[in-house]
Structures are given as structure tokens and as C-alpha cells.
Amino acid sequence: MSDETILLGAVAYDAKVVTIWEGIREHFNNEGAPMDFVLFSNYERQVELLLKGHIDIAWNTPLAHVRVRERTDNKSLSLGMRDSDQDFHARIIVRSNSGINSLKDLEGKTLAVGSRDSTQARILPLHFLRQEGVALEKVKLLKFDTDVGKHGDTGTSEIDVLDALADGRADAGAIGDLIWVNEQAAGHVDANLIQSLWTTPPFDHCMFDALPGLDTGKLERFKRALFAMKWENPDHRRLLELEGLKVWMPPREEGYDSLRAALANPTP
Amino acid sequence: MENENAALAIDGGDLALGGGLLALIRPALDLLEPGGVLAVNSVNHALRDDLPRWCQLQHHDYMERQVTDQEYDRHLVGRGALTLLRGNRESGIALPQHEGQISAEDVLKSIPMPD
Numbered sequence: 426m427s428d429e430t431i432l433l434g435a436v437a438y439d440a441k442v443v444t445i446w447e448g449i450r451e452h453f454n455n456e457g458a459p460m461d462f463v464l465f466s467n468y469e470r471q472v473e474l475l476l477k478g479h480i481d482i483a484w485n486t487p488l489a490h491v492r493v494r495e496r497t498d499n500k501s502l503s504l505g506m507r508d509s510d511q512d513f514h515a516r517i518i519v520r521s522n523s524g525i526n527s528l529k530d531l532e533g534k535t536l537a538v539g540s541r542d543s544t545q546a547r548i549l550p551l552h553f554l555r556q557e558g559v560a561l562e563k564v565k566l567l568k569f570d571t572d573v574g575k576h577g578d579t580g581t582s583e584i585d586v587l588d589a590l591a592d593g594r595a596d597a598g599a600i601g602d603l604i605w606v607n608e609q610a611a612g613h614v615d616a617n618l619i620q621s622l623w624t625t626p627p628f629d630h631c632m633f634d635a636l637p638g639l640d641t642g643k644l645e646r647f648k649r650a651l652f653a654m655k656w657e658n659p660d661h662r663r664l665l666e667l668e669g670l671k672v673w674m675p676p677r678e679e680g681y682d683s684l685r686a687a688l689a690n691p692t693p
Numbered sequence: 694m695e696n697e698n699a700a701l702a703i704d705g706g707d708l709a710l711g712g713g714l715l716a717l718i719r720p721a722l723d724l725l726e727p728g729g730v731l732a733v734n735s736v737n738h739a740l741r742d743d744l745p746r747w748c749q750l751q752h753h754d755y756m757e758r759q760v761t762d763q764e765y766d767r768h769l770v771g772r773g774a775l776t777l778l779r780g781n782r783e784s785g786i787a788l789p790q791h792e793g794q795i796s797a798e799d800v801l802k803s804i805p806m807p808d
Contacts, residue, residue, distance in 0.1 A: 509749065514742065606746045609711025616712025621739040671752060 430459040431643045434471045434480040437464040438578035441667055448664040449654075456653055458646035467574030468542075472496075475634065481643055482635045486576035487544045490632040491684050502635040502644070503678065505651055507670035510630035511680060514602040515550040517623040518587075523596035528554060528623055532563040537586040537595035540570050543577025544628070544684060545601030546586060552687035553625040561693055567595050580604050590619050597622070603669075629680025699732035699769060700725055702794050707736050710743040713797075718770070720788060720800050722753065727774040730756065736765045744768050 431453070435446055446462040453460035463480055465471040468489040475483040476496055482504065485493060493501045517536075519525045525534060531554070539546025547568075555561055569585035577583070586598035587608060605621065608614050633651075635644065654661045656671050665671060701721050708714040714735070721731050733744065741758060748755035754771035761767055788795045 514746075516742075602742065602746050603750070606710065606743055606750060609709070609743065610715055610747060610750075612711065614711045616709035620709070621743065624742045669750075 429642065429646075430461055431482060431647050432480045433460060433462045434475060434483040435462055435464055436468055436471055436484075436486075436575060436578065437466060438572075438575045445664060445667050448660075448667075452654060452661065452664070453647075453650045456646075456650040458650035460647070460650070468576050469574060475636065478636065478638075481639055482633055482647060485632055485634050486578065487628070487630050487632070487681055487684050488542055488548070488576050488688075490634055491681050491688065493634045494678075494681075495685075497636065500637045502637055502639060503676035504633035504635060504644075504648060505673050505676055506629065506632050507668065508672045508674050509603075509670050510632070511674060511677070512627040513545060513630045514627055515545045515553070515625040516600055516602050516605045516621050517550065517554070517597060517625075518590065518600065518605065518619055519597045519622045520590050520593070520595075521618055521620055525597055525622060528557050528559050531597055532560055534596040535565045535567050535594070537567040537569065537589040537598040539582030539586055539600065540573050540575075540577055541568070542573055542575075543582055543601075544630070545603075546577055546583045546599055548687050548692075549628055549683060550599035550625060551692035552683065552690075555692055566693060577601070584608075587614065587619070591615065626683065627680070628683050629677065632676060699730045700793070701729075701790070702732035702734060703797075704794070705733050705735035705737065705740070709737055709739060710747060714740070715747075717795075717797055717800055721795055722770070722772050724788060724795070725772040727772050729772050731770045731772070733768040733770060734761075734765050735768065738766070740768065741766065744770070748773075 435442060442464065450460050450462060468486055471483050472489050472492055474480055475493065483489070517528070523534065525531060538551065541547055551561060567589055569582040571582045571585060572579045583600040583604040586600050589595040590598050602624070651673050654665060654673060656662050656665055701724060703717045703721050705714045705717065718733060725731060745755040748770055752773040754773055756769040756771055759767040788799050
């Protein structure tokens with residue numbers, strides 16, 4: 426293996442991750458951008474080994490991305506994101522018979538939330554609720570800390586939230602809009618029982634991160650091969666669909682401001 | 694009902710996205726060529742967020758929401774240019790149109806429910 430090979434880190438939150446990165450590796454190699462990947466079991470390890478220079482690029486969740494930015498004094502390189510990573514939202518959903526008609530009504534009720542490291546099902550929904558004036562100390566939180574380390578990628582804790590509403594353990598819940606819409610489309614949500622009460626402000630999701638000292642050749646080859654992936658190409662489309670995007674987008678940082686603010690002033 | 698710019702319209706009433714509305718939207722979009730526009734009339738306000746996100750995930754084009762003077766929303770959805778072809782279950786179905794609209798009753802008659 427030559428030194429020109431880009432070594433990319435990703436977290437194995439699902440079996441399809443292997444298929445995705447095997448396919449992207451083949452595409453990169455065909456584009457003259459030799460690449461290999463390393464799979465981690467959690468984002469904390471991936472971030473540490475990126476910072477130590479053991480991998481060149483990390484495919485990071487928003488929480489991992491913000492940590493990399495912070496640990497590098499904002500000097501890390503943000504390389505690209507999915508179209509679907511931009512303007513992500515979380516939802517506050519409620520049981521129809523809960524008597525919750527406004528966010529203030531959450532006080533005194535049980536709110537189910539996802540894993541403590543899930544941006545969309547815990548960190549940002551609680552941050553935005555506090556911004557809206559909800560006294561979180563008056564809300565009973567039912568916490569589902571499942572798959573900690575995966576930063577909510579598996580969606581398991583969000584399914585736990587939906588289950589808690591369905592069986593009445595919770596009056597309300599916080600989940601990402603990806604799971605909310607997908608579970609509705611799959612017919613897994615009883616629309617007579619569970620409804621959407623509120624949509625949070627938008628925030629951005631995953632990002633490719635690298636250290637500022639990344640070899641310029643690797644950097645340019647990575648960006649060229651990544652943005653050469655086209656939905657119109659059936660070979661590319663298969664991978665893009667698996668990874669949940671239509672087009673790779675240039676990076677932007679403003680979509681992480683709310684997460685930075687939330688981490689600076691943690692909620693319960 | 695105003696349906697200019699839309700080839701088809703459906704009346705979703707107060708149906709939620711996962712509460713039966715998709716059973717109307719999916720076959721209606723299948724009737725359209727890529728780029729064709731479907732109007733979804735609805736009084737369900739949750740659709741204001743749910744429908745654009747569903748369109749994004751399914752690679753359709755959520756064009757705009759128009760607020761009518763009759764207190765319902767009119768969502769305009771363009772069939773995505775690169776959406777996947779319909780599955781076997783829906784192939785060969787010709788839904789009758791009534792002045793540019795299809796009815797829920799016809800959809801339910803024509804498309805067998807999954808086992």
C-alpha cells in the first residue's frame with residue numbers, strides 16, 4: 426500500500442456500512458484516489474485517532490465534528506457533507522390524549538428522550554426546548570441511553586422513544602425527523618395515537634473532518650473523487666442511496682452553532 | 694379548488710402522513726411523468742414539516758406550500774426526475790381521474806393492501 430492511500434475512518438453502526446465504504450473505496454480507486462477505510466465501534470475512538478494522525482479523514486457525526494473543531498482550535502478541515510445533512514430537524518411528538526397542546530404543557534409530563542450522545546434525540550431538542558422557555562427541571566425525562574458511542578446513528582433510542590409513547594410510559598418524546606418520517610412511511614406510527622407537536626429549528630448533521638496538516642495531494646484527490654459521485658450514474662446511485670443522500674455538498678459551519686451552544690450550557 | 698400548475702390533486706383532509714395520506718400520494722405520483730406536479734390539499738398542519746422531509750427522502754421535489762383562503766394548505770409536489778420505477782404491486786393500474794383528481798375510494802379499490 427502506498428503512502429498516497431487516503432485512510433478514512435467511519436463508525437460501524439450498521440452492517441450496511443461495510444457495503445457503503447467498500448463501494449466508495451472502489452469508486453475512489455477508479456478515480457485515481459487510492460483510499461482505504463477503518464471501521465470503529467464508537468465516535469470517541471475515531472476522533473482520538475484522527476487527532477493522533479492515525480487516520481487521514483473521519484466521517485463524523487455533528488457531535489464528533491464539533492469536538493474535532495474544538496480540539497483543533499477550529500483549524501480542522503471540513504471537507505464535505507450530504508445534502509440530507511443540511512437543515513436536519515428534531516421533533517417533539519406527543520400522545521394525542523396527553524393534554525399537551527403547547528411546549529409549556531410539557532412541564533409536569535414525562536418526555537422520552539434518546540441517547541445522551543444523540544444530537545437529534547436528546548442534546549438539541551432539550552437545548553431548543555429550554556430556548557423556548559420550557560422549565561426542563563419540571564419535565565420528567567425518560568432517558569434511553571442505548572447504543573452510546575454511536576451518537577444516535579443506529580436510531581435505536583429513537584425507536585425506544587416511539588415505543589414509550591405507544592405504550593403510555595411517556596406523554597411526549599424527542600426524535601429526529603428522519604426517523605419520524607421513515608417510521609410513518611413504514612406504517613409503524615399510529616397517527617391517531619401519536620402526533621407531531623413541534624419542529625425544532627434546523628441544524629446540520631454529519632461531516633468529513635481532517636487535520637489541517639493533511640497532505641495536499643490527499644486532500645485534493647479526496648474532494649475530487651467525492652464530488653465526482655453522481656446520482657445519474659447507477660453505480661454511484663446505489664451507494665448514495667445506501668448512505669442517504671442525493672448529492673455531496675461543500676461544507677458549512679453555521680449549521681453547528683446550536684450544537685456548540687448546547688454543549689457549552691448542558692441540559693439535564 | 695385551485696389546481697393550476699398541478700396535473701393532479703388529492704384532497705388529504707386531516708390525514709397524517711403515516712395515517713393514510715401516503716396511500717393516496719404514492720399512486721398519484723406514479724401517475725405522473727417525472728417533473729409532473731401533484732397538489733396535495735390538507736388541513737393537517739403537521740404536513741408542513743413532514744411532507745417536505747418525505748419528499749427529500751424519496752427524491753421528489755417539494756415545491757411550495759400555498760395557503761388558501763379556505764384554511765387548507767395546498768402543497769405542490771413534483772415527481773422527482775430520478776425517482777425509482779413503481780414496484781410490481783402497483784404496475785398496470787389505471788386510476789380514474791375526475792376533473793384532474795383521483796379519489797381515495799378508487800385508490801383503495803385498485804391497489805391491494807400489503808399482507
